[in-house]
Amino acid sequence: MDLKLDADDLNTCVQCGLCLPHCPTFRVTGEETMSPRGRIALMRAVQDDGVPVTDEVVDAFATCVQCRGCEPACPSGVPYGHLMERTRETLADAGAMTPTWQRLALKPLAYPAMLRAGSKALSVAQRLNLVPARLGLSEEIPFSQEPLATSGDDLFLFTGCVMDAWQRDVHASGQRVLEAAGFGVTPTNDLAPCCGALQAHAGLARDTRSLAEKMMANLPAGGGETPRPIVVDSAGCGAAMKDYGHLLGTPEAEAFSARVFDIQEFVAQHMNRLPAVEPLELAVAVQDPCHLRHVQRVHDATRTVLRPFVRELIELDDDGLCCGAGGAYSVLQPELAGQIRERKVASIERAAADFVASANPGCSMHLGGVGVATVHPMQIVDRGLHGIA
């Protein structure tokens, strides 16, 4: 079957295996079908050799977290993430992946009102203990919150879907930090309901493309000298938005993607605009979200931003291995996600920190599911700057 993969991209893989230890599913299973090398070989087998798409083949693809830890590890530069997204898209189109219930579950993300209703329902359900434990949602989902107010038009702060509904205090911290650096902030609220990352991961790239187009129309560059930056405090969303250029393949999309910054990345470039303060008496361990470290590759910025504000920064000893959250992965593959998380939690325990900083809502929720509390780096900076809010 033609998976519509670029032959040269596929052939970049020489099967050396150097990516294997950086793959969370290979780490916890030791099985070749659960490794990047194995998955690429299966893509080839299907596309080049006409091998049937058996349940096992679908399973090998479906168990991939799409953390892309294999990409920076690959010396020959295999564009794994794009290969996997395209594979899933082709298989989803053919009805072999992403069943209807999953498609329906992703729908509300694009409609803020629906999502708010949904998460309100979820929060009620959670309080009533109706949410199955396998969802791994730990923190109670707040009932409702006020939307963020615009303070200027220097930049957009992307508030997204899941994150806005569930973690609005993170945006509030981010906004205060940006304002402390002298920027007037426009929170995107309903202007940009959803980045489309989860849809792209599920092989529903068409939905992502239409969301991307909507967002590009709603978040104009403005008439200023430099186009208005779009600052994103969720690593997964930022990674997806930086990929619009590739996804849509238009110069406009390229230009839009170039305006997207992770909030740590952006603040790190403007540290001189933040006042000097006494560091907090905290030892903070940094948990790098995969889409910050392996995809955006700007995780150093997290350190730059946090360093002046805390007494000690601690590195985890697992080389940035995925925590198993992976967008919807923790719900779709709960068993593997749990095993992967165990490794991460063990590493966090060895770090013996006061706090774990993580810049992605998915990771926070997934880790929170087993009682590991995380804070967003911006919440720490905010506290350093403004004290306890």
Next chain:
Amino acid sequence: MRGQITGRLASLVKRSSKSAIEADGPDAALLADLRSALAPDRVKMDGAQRSLLGHDASVFGGGVAGPVCYPVDAAEVSAIMTIAEQHGRGIVPRGAGTGLAGGAIPLGAPVVIAVTKMNSILEVDTENRIAWVEPGVINLDLSKHLASYGFHFAPDPSSQQVCTIGGNVGNNSGGPHCLLYGVTNAHVVAMEVVLASGEIVTLGGLDAEPDGYDLRGAFVGSEGTLGITTKIAVRLTPNAPSVRTLLLAFSTVQAAANTVSAVIADGIVPAAMEVMDQRITIAVENYVNAGYPTDAAAVLLAEVEGLEGGTAIDADRIAELGRENGAVSVRVAATDEERALLWKGRKTAFGAVAQIAPDYYLHDTVVPRSKLAEVLDQIYEIADRHDVLVMNVFHAGDGNLHPLIVFDGRIEGTWDRVHAAGGEILQASLAAGGVLSGEHGIGVEKQQYMSAMFSDDDLDHQGRLRRAFDPACRANPGKVLPAGHSCADIAALRKVPSGVWG
């Protein structure tokens, strides 16, 4: 459009290759026995697993796995061995599948025993400087784990971030730092081994002078043909207080090779000395951005370890010898990060060449150090003559060459030229007084050249040693010894069943 694909796919999806195999009589019984000995979900028989485990990191395809087993302890490995024997099947051990000589490629649909789930570090005994580990422990994981105790596991193959200790034992693996520390054989003191009969034995021991023959020594490097390790006692090597890393650039590969000889002749024993030619350096630099000089014909990466005063003197002297031999630049890594980045470049060299062509065929010959420059000349000449692209990256300190032929196997006729050039490179190395394999092993790759190196008598004796461990030759059948000298043609090489992908 969508309906079309769905229609086509519907017929594809349903045709699971599983049923075809399970219906096959002998396999069904074998499978049932294996599944009752291990947990059923740790014995795989689907086409995806069997096809993927038909390969390792070498260019050799064509292997097909039988049932794939993921045991978790020695008792399970023993049970698999016994069941395989009852069913007259071979077994093939597998670690991370990073071998470059095809040693883990299953020939004749044997039972594959993947040790990747046996990956615990069982005990670290710093007093006796020993650690007991399971065979699936990843080499670099072990060294990282030992770092907090101030030790490491010395053999450091380029694939160390992924290869397993069990695989290292099987191949007697080397690595850049084996120049100073010696290869795996010097770092394994004892192991628990399951023989092809299912019997569990211990080879070697923790005493400095174990009694009797050194069967441990015979086992290390046997490439899975004598049995399979289930527990390994490795030696711990203390981390050196001071390490200095130099990067020297040269305008000819020969100048780099001459510098290596000069350093050794001067009485210095560096921890590592690695040479990369320009093509490799460019590919590597493109991946790591470590500041490798891409305009140099060759670079020499040299490292010295020891006490602060000693490494300072040695590093200065190496720089001096380099300049005397024509080094155009000498750089000393200033920080640990810089050093790590330089090594990352060297250790990912093989993968990085895929930027140039999709396939590579890596050789692994060892030549006397004094002949390095001469043999290198020949290698470039041979490659030119066969119209293939060759790159050189090698453990210069011990004369272990890794000529790498890169090519695009999809182009008609390429394979013939690659094989012809490879064969001549091996012959040239042997003619210079070298040996077939420095560290990757013989596997299926160099089998046919064994007779060029060993007499019939030698080979017969090796075959007898092998049969002393495994009379029916069921452990990794068809490997190492050429046909006619052991068991390459035994019944264990079952015809490949239908329904399995290539």
